[in-house]
Amino acid sequence: MGSCIICGTPADGAICASHEQDVLFEFTGNSPQQLTSGRYYKGTVDGFAEFGVFVNIGSRVTGLLHRSELDQRLDSLDWDEGQEVYVQVTDVRDNGNVDLGWSIRQSEREFRGQLLDDPERGAVLIEDDEDEESEAENDATSDTSATEESTDDSDSENTEQQATTDGAGAGAAARQETESTQQSESTTEFERVEIETLNDHVGDDVRIEGEVVGARQTSGPTIFEVRDESATVDCAAFVEAGVRAYPEVETGDFVQLDGEVELRHNELQVETEDLTKLEGEDRATVEGRLEAALASEARPDDVDLLADHDAVTAVHTEIRDAAETIRRAVMESRPVIVRHDATADGYAAGAAIERAVLPLVRDEHAKSDAEYHFFDRRPLEDGHYDMGDATKDVTTMLDNRERHDEKLPLFVVVNAGSTVESKDGLELLDIYDAPRVVVDAQYPDEEVAELADVTVNPYLADAEGSELTGGVLGANLAAHVNTDVREDVSHLPAVSYWEDAPTVYTDLADEVGYEAEHTDALREAVALEAFYQSYEDKRELITDLLFEHGKRDLAEHVSGQFREKLETEVETAEPNLSIRGSNDVSFTVLDTEAFTHRFDFPPVGLLLDTIHRRELGAEAAPGDTHVTIGLGEDELHIRSDGRVDARDVAADAKDEVSDAGINATGTRDGSIEFLSGERDAVVDAVVSAISDRL
Template sequence: MGSCIICGTPADGAICESHEQDVLFEFTGNNPNQLTSGRYYKGTVDGFADFGVFVNIGDRVTGLLHKSELDRRLDSLDWEEGDEVFVEVTGVRDNGNVDLGWSIRQSEREFRGKLIDDPERGAVLPEEADDGDESDESDDQQATTDGAGAGTVDTADESSSQSSAEQSSESTSGRQSESASESESEAASESSADAEPTRVEIQSLSDRVGEEVRIEGEVVGARQTSGPTVFEVRDETATVDCAAFVEAGVRAYPEVETGDLVRLDGEVELRHNELQVETEDLEKLTGEDRETVEQRLEDALRAEARPDDVELLADHESVAAVHDRIRDAAEAIRRAVMESRPVIVRHNATADGYVAGAAIERAVLPLVRDEHAKSDAEYHFFDRRPLEGGDYDMADATKDVTTMLDNKERHDEKLPLFVIVSAGSTAESTDGLELLDIYDAPRVVVDATYPDEDVADLADVAVNPYLEGADAADLTAGVLGANVAAHVNTDARGDVAHLPAVSYWEDAPEAYVDLATEADYDEDHVTALREAVALEAYYQSYEDKRELITDLLFEHEKRDLAEHVGEQFREKLQTELDTVEPNLSIRGENGVSFTVLDTEAFTHRFDFPPTALLLDAIHRQELGAQGAPGDDHVTLGVDEDEIHIRSDGRVNARDVAAAAAEEAPKAGISAKGTRDGAVEFLAGERDAALDAVVAAVSEQL
């Protein structure tokens, strides 16, 4: 019985079961059945096939990493034969075939330790596995040393022919010389001991290899290896790994944790072509010393993170109203990247939400790549996750917090920055934002939806023109997201300039149409892009589809892709419009005309298009068919227990629900969303609820 090298609990070997996936294993066996499923192994690329990658993980043991296990396209994988890689063994089949899974960690330093998977001895420390060899080698070395020593003495004896007088003279002279030398050395030693090392910046360490240095900064990561404890320390200029050793697998400086500010003395070394400081002394700072370093880091970080006051993409009054908030949001995102804090973009699973989220992604990924040398950093430090329900509700937040806390516990990862896009302004997102707030996870909201009172207070930064007293009826989240992206990374400005035009289904402001044209996106192609993204947003709506969305929105040479997918969108939408048209009912009240669709009875509810997109299309179509401009017209979609409202933003579902609840008190009426939101009711009171909503809408207009 041993103890876990990570947590110290009793274990059958060097690692406990709960931390088995946190360490890297090196396999010394020669039979696939000796592998342990669920462990991560070091291997080398053996070859490629259309269906995946073959990886050697032991003597005559090769596994297949199927392309479906990759987190990117197979043709975008930058591995070559012979490259050292890291994979998870997910299973060994009866015929001996080994199934492998993807590992987001692709360097030894990202694991919390390294063990040898020895078929005879189990999981052991590398030095334990080498005990036998080391013992033999040590004996050989001792024998060789003894022999060499004896030979040297014999030679010396044979050549010693000096007279005793000469020996005496030389001995006296030597002692005097040695005495003087020792005195000088002691004086120099005392002087050196009294002198305080001078603090140096981490960015200068590449010029100080072999020197003793002092650095001061924040511990942004700590991991226990099978040998030393490795602290990742960041100052105002850069980050470096600092190795501290007590004994193999034992936590050095257990009082120092991620987030602490420290002073560290050590020697700069170059290990595996990476800078590392061999720690001689590590002190956790308190009081004035801590405040001094903290202020130094904060000043430098804020100066670097704060974006320049760049121009907005176009002259747009409602966007100008939140220009300062856009800079604040960009600063929060840039700062997260510099702090090695993951950025999680949560956006509505609509064309507008995807456009806004993809714009921010386009700006952030190059910054992540610049900040971190690891090839998979952009997948580790940035994630874009669509919101299937359109709001950041408790289900979404629970999923995020669970993942966040697991990463913090297992990998000592910082809490991520959550950027909520095209959502987060209404009461439906309150519970989710409050859960993030409890854990002090930083939050940014970028939205053009009419907000509920006080919800924005739950975000550290809220970009919403309505909060600044501006009317955002002519604004999309895509416009805001593209402007945030241009501030996050000015180099991405040209890449995202066409996206605002893509985010409008109709009546895109001329300034954004011109931007798209200047970027070589004509009106027809912009339409195809919007339709293609809308279709792909529907399928696998919980997946980010990063590479596919990138190909659609940013790859000029793949324009045929957008045209092809856009054509599918038009065919599927038109088929559904043809299906529902005979089943639309028209009713009027108080001078307001209503187009009503029973979506429960007359739509293919589980096929494309989704209800929201279909109602948008019906409303645009019906407005074009209704008489003169200015006529009051509302479209309602009624399903089993919900009425969706489309009114060009003139109807507030909160007000409608309040009035309708008085008219139909038994219907359990409540609102979901604000302007052009929905009204929920009890299925048994469907007719009463619809009549009450129609009356309430007509009164509001």
């Protein structure tokens, strides 16, 4: 029985079950069945195929990292044969095939420890293995040493007196040299430098002062992540293998650290010689210096909006506030999580913010893969930040805080989060004091706005936002977060409109080389991929679509698939549309339960949007107002160009059919849930309520 090198609890070996995925293993076995699924292993690239990468685990076992497991496209992976990489064993099949998963950590120091996976001894410290080898070598040479000792006895007697005399002189000289060295070290002056200048001090002894924003224990040194007013760097402190150095220093403490700047694996690191926890006035001085720098740097300059648009002008101050909050999170080494609805508009907004934040993360952190640790973008399938979404996020953030001493992330909820459907989710984040920003162009429930630290919504500023998209707000926010990406995101507002994009945005897109036909293709391509990525986003594909990287024909190709699939579904639905009129209001009703291919592209919302736009343009449509209704088994969706509030309609319909369990989801052009047994009565009541209100 041993103890876990991370938490110290009793363990069968050097690591407990709950921390196995936090350490890196070196495999010493010779059979796939000796591997342990779930563990992360050091390996070397053995070769490439169209379907993935072969990786050697140890010297005799090879596994496959399938391309579907990569966090980027296979042809953009910059690995070479023989290169050392890090992978997770996800499964060992009965036939001996080994399935591998991607590891977001691609350097040894990103793991909290390093162990051997020995089939006979289990998980053991590498140092223990080296000690055993050393002991074996000592045993092998002991007989030879004994023989030599016997032979040399007489010579020893003859030289003992001289050795004693020489030894005394050598000892005195050694003591004098040690005292001189200690005196020299005690008087060494360390110059305080800012972390962003460490590239100019490789090999030098320096002093840095700042906040500890992370601490992790490896099987060797303790790694402290220290942030000052300029940047962040890893500092390694060693007392004994696997033993916590400076246990009194924790995340959130302010410290003075002396050490030598080194470059390891092309990444800066400070080898700590002395670390002092600051208290009192010393702490206040450093903390004040960091706070002043944060406040000054985080607040964006008075950046102009991308275009002249009254609804955006009304929330210009809120956009600057949101940008400041995001910039500050990056500077504080706080992860930024963007949650956006899984539509073309939501992706345009989320991708714009991603485009702005990633360079800031790379500038702030010395680690080459920091952008995968400190930024994530996750789509919301239903367009709301509900309890299910929040529960997943909170579970992940608490696990990261426990395992990696990570700060609670900043959540940026885009094109969602303004209605009561998001209330429970935002309240859960609030309980844990996780900071929150909501950016939304949808009609809100005002009480929900209070649950965010910053809310950007034109309706809350008494501005009419019906002609505004989330993509417009997201692109303007991105330009404030990072002015360097202003031109990169200028075409995204035009991409976010399905029709009638304001001229100021189509002109803006044209100025940066995106004509109207191509923004249409981008929108359609992203809408198709959004459907297939509704649960988890792969950022590289969306980046290639929206920002192209020399792949302009990619969007055209994917948009062709979009049009083909959408047209097929529309042609299937059109013969089954029913038309009814009431009080000069024309209703087009589609039974989506009976006349659509469920779970296939396009989703119901996109199909209804398309039908509604086409029906508006049909000359035969009677009445002055047109409404489209998608009727499911126990819910219906409303499309009316934002003129119908689903909550008001649900309240009126409930008076007509009181026992149907009617409940609204969303506000303008939302949906209404009901009991399937009252389906026909509910449709009649909803049509009547809308007619009366319009």
